[in-house]
Amino acid sequence: MSVFSIGMNVNADRIEQQNVVSVALNVNGEKMERQIEPRLLLSDFLRDDLGLTGTHVGCEHGVCGACTILVNGESVRSCLMLAVQADGCEIKTVESLSSKDGSLNTIQQAFANNHALQCGFCTPGFLMSIESYMKNNSKQPSDEEIKECISGNLCRCTGYSNIISAIKEAYSSKNSQ
Amino acid sequence: MKPPKFSYHRPGNYAEALDLLDQYGEDAKIMSGGQSLIPILNMRLSTPKHIIDLSRIDDLKGIRQEGNMIVIGGMTRHVEVENSDLIKKKCPLLFEAIRWVGHTQIRNRGTVGGSIAHADPSAELPCVLTALRGEIVIVSKEEEITVSPEEFFLSFLLTSLEPDQLIKEVRFPIIHESCGYAFEEVARRHGDFALVEAAAVIDVDETGRISEALIALGGANAVPFIPEEVERFLIGKKPDETILKEAAVMQLDDLDPEGDIHGSGEYRRHLSGILLEKALCRAADRAMEGVEI
Ligand SMILES: Cc1cc2nc3c(=O)[nH]c(=O)nc-3n(C[C@H](O)[C@H](O)[C@H](O)COP(=O)(O)OP(=O)(O)OC[C@H]3O[C@@H](n4cnc5c(N)ncnc54)[C@H](O)[C@@H]3O)c2cc1C
Ligand code: FES
Numbered sequence: 146m147s148v149f150s151i152g153m154n155v156n157a158d159r160i161e162q163q164n165v166v167s168v169a170l171n172v173n174g175e176k177m178e179r180q181i182e183p184r185l186l187l188s189d190f191l192r193d194d195l196g197l198t199g200t201h202v203g204c205e206h207g208v209c210g211a212c213t214i215l216v217n218g219e220s221v222r223s224c225l226m227l228a229v230q231a232d233g234c235e236i237k238t239v240e241s242l243s244s245k246d247g248s249l250n251t252i253q254q255a256f257a258n259n260h261a262l263q264c265g266f267c268t269p270g271f272l273m274s275i276e277s278y279m280k281n282n283s284k285q286p287s288d289e290e291i292k293e294c295i296s297g298n299l300c301r302c303t304g305y306s307n308i309i310s311a312i313k314e315a316y317s318s319k320n321s322q
Numbered sequence: 323m324k325p326p327k328f329s330y331h332r333p334g335n336y337a338e339a340l341d342l343l344d345q346y347g348e349d350a351k352i353m354s355g356g357q358s359l360i361p362i363l364n365m366r367l368s369t370p371k372h373i374i375d376l377s378r379i380d381d382l383k384g385i386r387q388e389g390n391m392i393v394i395g396g397m398t399r400h401v402e403v404e405n406s407d408l409i410k411k412k413c414p415l416l417f418e419a420i421r422w423v424g425h426t427q428i429r430n431r432g433t434v435g436g437s438i439a440h441a442d443p444s445a446e447l448p449c450v451l452t453a454l455r456g457e458i459v460i461v462s463k464e465e466e467i468t469v470s471p472e473e474f475f476l477s478f479l480l481t482s483l484e485p486d487q488l489i490k491e492v493r494f495p496i497i498h499e500s501c502g503y504a505f506e507e508v509a510r511r512h513g514d515f516a517l518v519e520a521a522a523v524i525d526v527d528e529t530g531r532i533s534e535a536l537i538a539l540g541g542a543n544a545v546p547f548i549p550e551e552v553e554r555f556l557i558g559k560k561p562d563e564t565i566l567k568e569a570a571v572m573q574l575d576d577l578d579p580e581g582d583i584h585g586s587g588e589y590r591r592h593l594s595g596i597l598l599e600k601a602l603c604r605a606a607d608r609a610m611e612g613v614e615i
């Protein structure tokens with residue numbers, strides 16, 4: 146049973162006894178409701194409770210960007226959100242990008258073509274940042290704009306050049322479709 | 323890293339939030355965007371018993387004009403400031419500065435009230451608010467008060483906020499259309515906190531002499547610093563390069579920046595002079611655009 150409901154001044158004593166709250170949210174198109182501890186980070190909820198381990202955690206304090214996901218279409222750090230804050234939200238993780246048959250989407254394919262990943266640890270975060278950028282900006286971005294788009298994601302392997310090439314290719318293949 | 327245990331409260335309106343603050347006070351922490359608070363909780367630098375999440379209080383959101391002020395609700399996100407036509411037109415200094423706040427992913431959740439309350443000495447919003455001589459509206463169950471940035475920012479991450487108070491809104495004075503403005507900063511990587519930053523507003527009269535100068539430096543002292551001598555010195559002068567260069571370094575001795583891995587104190591002081599000169603030059607150029615001499 147949930148001791149928590151939206152907009153209600155919840156009974157603190159009961160919360161202290163049970164300290165669980167309920168969240169209802171939509172993850173990659175699937176509606177769900179779960180009972181969780183309020184201190185559970187959204188990144189841990191996705192990985193440990195839902196088994197969506199595509200969302201990586203690097204630093205857990207907002208610096209590396211590996212945990213980037215979309216909340217209501219906007220890119221955010223899932224390590225800087227409590228799962229309970231996602232109540233009522235629509236979440237998209239890296240698992241949502243490819244088709245059911247496993248075929249890659251435009252940006253994933255461009256990453257593969259351009260050797261834009263080595264160890265791949267940072268890749269889910271990059272893909273989600275770029276996914277949200279491409280949804281909001283249909284025009285081919287300049288090099289400066291691309292650098293700004295990926296400035297919130299760290300990669301320790303590629304040196305970024307191939308990631309920049311992949312973004313350019315994703316734009317050209319999208320625009321030629 | 324896991325945050326410590328806490329009870330979570332998500333008041334649906336303002337009055338409830340104030341009741342909760344009144345009830346839990348010292349044991350509670352307000353959460354707005356969580357972009358500074360959650361790292362603190364993750365690293366267990368703070369272990370509040372209660373978290374009061376303001377995200378469902380619609381009264382705390384939004385940007386509006388009230389007389390000669392732009393009023394931004396505490397729970398308004400950075401991204402909304404960045405995309406606001408009203409801010410672009412009426413508060414161009416803030417518009418220029420907001421893009422320097424973290425990355426897109428941070429601005430999608432971080433809030434104006436949170437930035438001001440967190441009071442990081444290098445944060446952009448406190449610096450801009452200080453330069454413009456803005457106001458912070460604070461409420462508790464007992465009262466609503468309006469304070470100046472100088473009264474509010476006490477030291478590094480320390481403000482005058484009491485445990486039962488919250489920031490309702492932040493008020494940025496609208497500068498006259500004829501004013502020039504500029505925001506300059508240097509950070510080690512784009513999106514990092516600034517090493518130092520400078521905000522400047524300059525207006526000139528019909529003879530091309532400076533009639534108003536508003537300046538603040540961030541990151542150089544524990545709180546945003548207004549170089550008042552520089553502001554006074556500039557009044558009545560023609561904004562040529564020599565004067566602006568002289569002005570920019572006049573008060574460097576009043577700065578006492580801390581050194582760290584990203585740059586020594588001495589370097590930050592030097593950088594303050596450079597950035598202030600750049601900001602003054604760019605603001606003066608913009609102010610002179612409309613003036614025929
Ligand atoms: C990687 C990274 C880079 C960043 N870079 C920058 C940068 O370059 N420049 C910059 O300015 N910031 C930067 N930030 C911080 C970011 O801007 C934060 O959003 C901001 O400082 C705090 O806003 P918030 O809404 O997230 O506040 P929260 O994290 O929710 O709260 C911060 C503090 O303020 C208190 N508080 C919040 N709202 C209120 C209120 N309405 N009334 C009273 N107290 C309140 C909280 O109790 C807490 O103590 C960065 C953060 C990260 C993770
Ligand atoms: S794990 Fe979230 S930003 Fe690094």
Ligand code: FES
Nearest residue numbers: 263265300301302
């Ligand atoms: S591919 Fe290894 S960190 Fe980016």
